[in-house]
Amino acid sequence: MRDGSSGQVGRLWVSWLLVGALLGYGVVETVLTAARLFTG
Amino acid sequence: MLSALDRRRTVAPPGYSRWLIPPAALAIHLCIGQVYATSVYKNSLIAHFDASQTAIGVIFSIAIVMLGLSAAVAGTWVERNGPRKAMFVSACFWSVGFLVGAVGIATGQLWLLYLGYGLLGGIGLGIGYISPVSTLIKWFPDRPGLATGLAIMGFGGGAMVASPLSRQLLTLYDRGYDPDAAGSTASGSALVWLFVTLGVGYFLVMMFGVANVRVPAADWRPAGFDPARxxxxxxxxxxxxxxxxxxxxxxxxxxxxxxxxxxxxxxxxxxxxxxxxxxxxxxxxxxxxxxxxxxxxxxxxxxxxxxxxxxxxxxxxxxxxxxxxxxxxxxxxxxxxxxxxxxxxxxxxxxxxxxxxxxxxxxxxxxxxxxxxxxxxxxxxxxxxxxxxxxxxxxxxxxxxxxxxxxxxxxxxxxxxxxxxxxxxxxxxxxxxxxxxxxxxxxxxxxxxxxxxxxxxxxxxxxxxx
CATH class of the missing domain: 1.20.1250.20 (MFS general substrate transporter like domains)
Known part of the structure; x- marks a missing residue:
């Protein structure tokens, strides 16, 4: 990756954090649901 | 105005990180993947419209059929106009689909849900699904499977986000609604606000993808990549x-x-x-x-x-x-x-x-x-x-x-x-x-x-x- 600007690094962080947070929220909620398979 | 979104105006400057493209693609796919979470509010829609399972299920079917048709018909247009314009158009169709659907729920007009979420939303789905694919492949000629896998994983993840989010929003908008209780359905106004919230929220997230997506210059190659190999x-x-x-x-x-x-x-x-x-x-x-x-x-x-x-x-x-x-x-x-x-x-x-x-x-x-x-x-x-x-x-x-x-x-x-x-x-x-x-x-x-x-x-x- 060729990256000279700190602006781009910030953009990278924000981008991955946003989609990571969305995806993480979905995964955690689904794991909690899936856990019912073993506890329900 | 749409010319600002043209392919030629979205060519990446030298040094632009290709790792900004997968989150841009994910921003689109995480939103349109909601289509597989419609079962969350299906029973509430059935109760609100006093309609059959089939009549409400048709909304989903129209959306999926439109996904395939619009992806097939608009594919060449997407290639010609580039990912930014395609993502923008997809976001507009997808969000307007929710808003027209909300009007349909508010006025008790089921056909507006067919038109909004099914037809318009379905067009947004198809264009959105294919919009980042060729761009990702061009940015990742060395790892196309990883790149498209990341984006299309988002489509699967979209339902995982939308299901709990919709349940929580419905509970927020209708205090009497209990998603865990059999037979409990959310009120019509809660459904309207759910659709409005999703429509606006998804538009904003998709705009994030629109802002970040770029196409690589024609002569661009990733460092150390040998096309011949x-x-x-x-x-x-x-x-x-x-x-x-x-x-x-x-x-x-x-x-x-x-x-x-x-x-x-x-x-x-x-x-x-x-x-x-x-x-x-x-x-x-x-x-x-x-x-x-x-x-x-x-x-x-x-x-x-x-x-x-x-x-x-x-x-x-x-x-x-x-x-x-x-x-x-x-x-x-x-x-x-x-x-x-x-x-x-x-x-x-x-x-x-x-x-x-x-x-x-x-x-x-x-x-x-x-x-x-x-x-x-x-x-x-x-x-x-x-x-x-x-x-x-x-x-x-x-x-x-x-x-x-x-x-x-x-x-x-x-x-x-x-x-x-x-x-x-x-x-x-x-x-x-x-x-x-x-x-x-x-x-x-x-x-x-x-x-x-x-x-x-x-x-x-x-x-x-x-």
């Missing part, structure tokens, strides 16, 4: 095939059959997952698997569906596209036979087999763009992918028809036993076998379908060069 593999072409020519090749239709068979077989499990696991372990009148545990099984399948999209597609970069489909379809057949024959021996075994099958289902979706790139080149791979996606629409009709046809003859899902599922499962083995043979027949595209060398370059394609 990548295309030295027998099934990877250096040539360019147009979308119009691609549909005239047997390779296109073989891959269409491959996707159709893989999706049809996967839907066989996904459609009936909850009643199926209960039926498989039915003893006497009741089942050893509770309703809550069956819900957990559905959640687990969602995780494997999403994980399979990324993991298998990434693996295809290493082991090759044809081989990975041999795995999906060949091992898939074995898994289905085992499920039909010994699936009821233990719950753990049943769950394991089903999870592997569903991961292959997801992998089949995510690996297809890279397979198309290998065979037809990057020139119009997005448009070709759009045309192949009609196989998804067809499988979405065929899969449930096959499974429900067999199950209807045996009784009602939720009252059957494992033996009742056997004919449907063994039929899926046959479906996978057809796909397996089709995949084995795939050969490199003959030269007569190739474009002249200059046409395949970025300059002619859409003004890629700066």
């Amino acid at each position: 990548a295309t030295a593999k027998p099934m990877v072409t250096t040539a360019s095939v147009s979308a119009a020519n691609a549909v005239r090749t047997p390779q296109f239709w073989l891959l269409w059959v491959v996707l159709f068979c893989n999706v049809t077989a996967g839907i066989g499990i996904l459609e009936q997952a909850s009643p199926m696991i209960q039926d498989f372990f039915r003893e006497g009148g009741g089942s050893a698997v509770s309703v809550a545990a069956a819900g957990g099984f559905v959640g687990l399948l969602s995780l494997f569906n999403m994980g399979g999209r990324f993991a298998w597609s990434t693996a295809s970069d290493l082991i090759g596209r044809k081989r990975v489909y041999v795995l999906y379809l060949g091992v898939g057949m074995v898994m289905y036979v085992l499920l039909a024959s010994v699936g009821r021996v233990a719950t753990g075994l049943f769950v394991l087999l089903a999870c592997v099958i569903v991961s292959f289902y997801g992998g089949g979706f995510a690996t297809m763009p890279a397979y198309l790139r290998d065979l037809f080149g990057t020139y119009q791979v997005g448009a070709i992918h759009g045309r192949v996606l009609t196989a998804w629409s067809a499988a979405g009709v065929a899969g449930p028809l096959i499974v429900n046809g067999f199950l209807d003859a045996k009784g009602e899902p939720g009252t059957l036993t494992a033996a009742g599922y056997r004919p449907a499962l063994l039929t899926m083995v046959g479906v996978l076998a057809v796909g397996f043979v089709a995949n084995l027949l795939v050969r490199p595209v003959p030269e007569r379908f190739h474009e002249p060398t200059a046409v395949g370059s970025g300059e002619v394609e859409g003004g890629l060069a700066r």
Whole structure:
């Protein structure tokens, strides 16, 4: 990756954090649901 | 105004990080993946409109059919105009679909839901699904499977985000609604606000993707990437095939059959997952698997569906596209036979087999763009992918028809036993076998379908060069 600007690094962080947070929220909620398979 | 979104105005400056493109693609796919979470508010819509299951289910069906049609019809337009304009148009259709749907709920006009969420939203779905694909492939010529796997994983993840989010929003907008209580339905006004919130929220997230997406310059290559080495593999072409020519090749239709068979077989499990696991372990009148545990099984399948999209597609970069489909379809057949024959021996075994099958289902979706790139080149791979996606629409009709046809003859899902599922499962083995043979027949595209060398370059394609 060729990256000279700190602006781009910030953009990278924000981008991955946003989609990571969305995806993480979905995964955690689904794991909690899936856990019912073993506890329900 | 839309010209500001044109392909030529979105060429990346030198030094632009290609790792900004996958989150841009994910921002789109995470939003449009909501389409697989409509069951969350289905009963509330049925109660609000006092309509039948079928009348409300049609909304989802229209959206999926429009996904396939718009991806097929708009594919060339997406290639010509670039990912930014395509993502913007997709966001507009998707969001306006929700808002028109909200008006339909508020005024009690079901046809507005068909028009809004089904028709307009479905167009947004199709354009959004294919919008980042060819761009990702161009940014990641060294790892196309990983790149498209990341994006298409987002589509699976979108439902995982939308399901709990919709439940929580409905609870917020209607304090009397309890999503865990059987028979509880949200009020019409809660549904209106849900649709408005999703429409506005998704638009904002998708705009994030619009802002960050760029196309690489025509002469751009990732550091250390040697195109000659990548295309030295027998099934990877250096040539360019147009979308119009691609549909005239047997390779296109073989891959269409491959996707159709893989999706049809996967839907066989996904459609009936909850009643199926209960039926498989039915003893006497009741089942050893509770309703809550069956819900957990559905959640687990969602995780494997999403994980399979990324993991298998990434693996295809290493082991090759044809081989990975041999795995999906060949091992898939074995898994289905085992499920039909010994699936009821233990719950753990049943769950394991089903999870592997569903991961292959997801992998089949995510690996297809890279397979198309290998065979037809990057020139119009997005448009070709759009045309192949009609196989998804067809499988979405065929899969449930096959499974429900067999199950209807045996009784009602939720009252059957494992033996009742056997004919449907063994039929899926046959479906996978057809796909397996089709995949084995795939050969490199003959030269007569190739474009002249200059046409395949970025300059002619859409003004890629700066």
